[in-house]
Amino acid sequence: MELIKAGTKIDFLRYAKGAYLFSALLILLGIIAFWYRGGLNYGVDFAGGTIVHVKFSQQTDAASIRAVVSQTDISDITVQDFGQNGDEFLIRIPKSETGAENFSNRIRQSLTDGYGPEAFDVQRVESVGPKVGRDLRRKGILAVVFATFMMGGYIAFRFEPRFGVGAGVALIHDVLVTTTVLLVADIEFDLTVVAALLTVIGYSVNDTVIVCDRVRENMRKLRRETMRTIINRSINETLSRTVITTGTVLMVILALFFLGGSVIHAFALVLLVGMTVGTYSSIYVASPVVLLWEKGATRQ
Numbered sequence: 001m002e003l004i005k006a007g008t009k010i011d012f013l014r015y016a017k018g019a020y021l022f023s024a025l026l027i028l029l030g031i032i033a034f035w036y037r038g039g040l041n042y043g044v045d046f047a048g049g050t051i052v053h054v055k056f057s058q059q060t061d062a063a064s065i066r067a068v069v070s071q072t073d074i075s076d077i078t079v080q081d082f083g084q085n086g087d088e089f090l091i092r093i094p095k096s097e098t099g100a101e102n103f104s105n106r107i108r109q110s111l112t113d114g115y116g117p118e119a120f121d122v123q124r125v126e127s128v129g130p131k132v133g134r135d136l137r138r139k140g141i142l143a144v145v146f147a148t149f150m151m152g153g154y155i156a157f158r159f160e161p162r163f164g165v166g167a168g169v170a171l172i173h174d175v176l177v178t179t180t181v182l183l184v185a186d187i188e189f190d191l192t193v194v195a196a197l198l199t200v201i202g203y204s205v206n207d208t209v210i211v212c213d214r215v216r217e218n219m220r221k222l223r224r225e226t227m228r229t230i231i232n233r234s235i236n237e238t239l240s241r242t243v244i245t246t247g248t249v250l251m252v253i254l255a256l257f258f259l260g261g262s263v264i265h266a267f268a269l270v271l272l273v274g275m276t277v278g279t280y281s282s283i284y285v286a287s288p289v290v291l292l293w294e295k296g297a298t299r300q
Contacts, residue, residue: 015284043190044190048133055123058119060089078093144197151167155168166288181273196274210238231287253268253275
């Protein structure tokens with residue numbers, strides 16, 4: 001099955017400079033957002049603390065909940081709107097010094113006094129110590145970094161060093177752009193986001209491998225053609241496969257994003273952005289890097 005007819009001759013590399021400029025602006029936006037927000041918005045998994053997920057029977061607002069729970073002697077309490085209907089909220093404390101059960105009971109009592117025992121229901125309680133949170137954060141970041149470089153190293157070993165460099169640059173690009181979205185949208189960076197980033201890395205490198213494999217095949221068949229022509233032809237030949245694969249994956253992710261609920265909203269958003277950016281980078285980041293490598297080798 002082919003959505004795009006064979007023989008398509010789109011000059012993708014013609015827009016490589018514009019794509020690089022667009023990517024650079026996105027990464028610059030992420031750097032600015034990182035500086036403005038003072039870093040990533042780490043969730044309880046990485047920052048440590050206790051969180052209580054509360055669902056109300058009627059719509060309310062975070063300000064009124066904050067006013068009620070602030071009557072306790074627990075400091076630095078924050079309230080975040082978690083659902084889409086204005087009836088689910090996350091109540092958190094940065095450090096779990098009071099203990100998860102004690103904290104939950106005190107929050108429950110303050111909400112009972114303010115709203116009544118039938119007005120809300122505690123959905124879940126999570127608690128992570130500060131030391132455990134720091135350790136999880138370090139391991140989560142290292143997992144993303146190691147996965148990125150190992151994928152690039154595999155492609156360099158499986159194909160050629162230039163393909164490995166192109167894939168590595170594309171994967172770093174995907175992680176940075178996806179992180180930019182997390183920073184701009186002020187989404188919590190937790191274990192589910194790390195899992196989504198690792199999934200994005202795996203998907204992106206898979207798409208890059210398809211293009212690189214076709215480039216290598218065409219290099220053997222079209223020995224008299226330039227590398228630019230070979231890369232453009234390879235992308236066109238795999239374009240139908242890319243559209244079908246990415247399209248079906250995005251349909252599932254969109255269903256998760258809109259219908260999956262607030263619990264996996266961040267996970268689905270990272271996948272949605274990452275899969276889209278991963279497809280884009282296979283064409284407009286990895287391939288131009290391979291071409292630049294070829295031009296550099298030719299000059300030498």
